[in-house]
Amino acid sequence: MSKINELLENFEEKRQQFLEDLQREYDALKKKYHYRIYKKKVIFTKEAKKENKKWKDSLLKEFLWGNMNLRFIISMPFIYGMIIPAIILDIFLFIYQQTAFRLYEIPLVRRKDYIFYDKRFLSYLNLIEKFHCLYCSYVNWLFSYAVEIGWRTEKFWCPIKNSMKIKWGHNWQKYFADYGDAEMYRNVLNKRCEYFEEEKKEEFAVS
Numbered sequence: 001m002s003k004i005n006e007l008l009e010n011f012e013e014k015r016q017q018f019l020e021d022l023q024r025e026y027d028a029l030k031k032k033y034h035y036r037i038y039k040k041k042v043i044f045t046k047e048a049k050k051e052n053k054k055w056k057d058s059l060l061k062e063f064l065w066g067n068m069n070l071r072f073i074i075s076m077p078f079i080y081g082m083i084i085p086a087i088i089l090d091i092f093l094f095i096y097q098q099t100a101f102r103l104y105e106i107p108l109v110r111r112k113d114y115i116f117y118d119k120r121f122l123s124y125l126n127l128i129e130k131f132h133c134l135y136c137s138y139v140n141w142l143f144s145y146a147v148e149i150g151w152r153t154e155k156f157w158c159p160i161k162n163s164m165k166i167k168w169g170h171n172w173q174k175y176f177a178d179y180g181d182a183e184m185y186r187n188v189l190n191k192r193c194e195y196f197e198e199e200k201k202e203e204f205a206v207s
Contacts, residue, residue, distance in 0.1 A: 008174040042121035055124040086139050093146055106156055114145035159188045
């Protein structure tokens with residue numbers, strides 16, 4: 001194992017600890033704001049719902065002196081026009097996975113793990129705000145979903161680390177060959193399916 005892989009393994013261990021700490025904080029929020037989650041539905045207590053509604057802006061206020069100013073109206077076609085390429089991307093990602101991933105037995109990225117809209121349960125948001133949140137949630141989670149598909153593709157076809165530290169990395173890099181190590185690259189290519197099998201077992205254990 002190369003030194004970079006050792007560092008990545010160490011980072012992964014710390015990352016897992018960080019995620020556990022983060023989860024504890026999210027659990028604390030449930031108690032603080034009086035809600036629970038059941039089958040991806042956020043259920044607030046009646047008292048919490050009543051309190052939250054006090055902070056809800058009316059639609060009339062939203063239109064008259066809220067966000068509906070001239071800048072918003074001018075930018076709106078450009079902002080919401082992005083839904084067209086987003087939907088096209090979503091469709092092509094589905095087709096790509098159902099063909100290429102299945103042909104090469106690459107584990108499919110589960111869309112439901114990425115496309116998640118929980119802000120609809122917030123009673124202090126009006127209809128316009130919920131619509132904005134729906135749009136942002138869909139597009140941003142879609143990009144995360146697309147990135148994971150891209151990374152799995154890279155792992156199968158080009159499992160080579162970069163020559164220098166990049167701004168953003170991913171969990172698959174621990175399986176990649178060091179930049180410039182030809183022998184390691186060939187070995188990784190021969191074992192790429194085995195690595196996916198390991199991830200399948202971990203994913204199955206989590207789900």
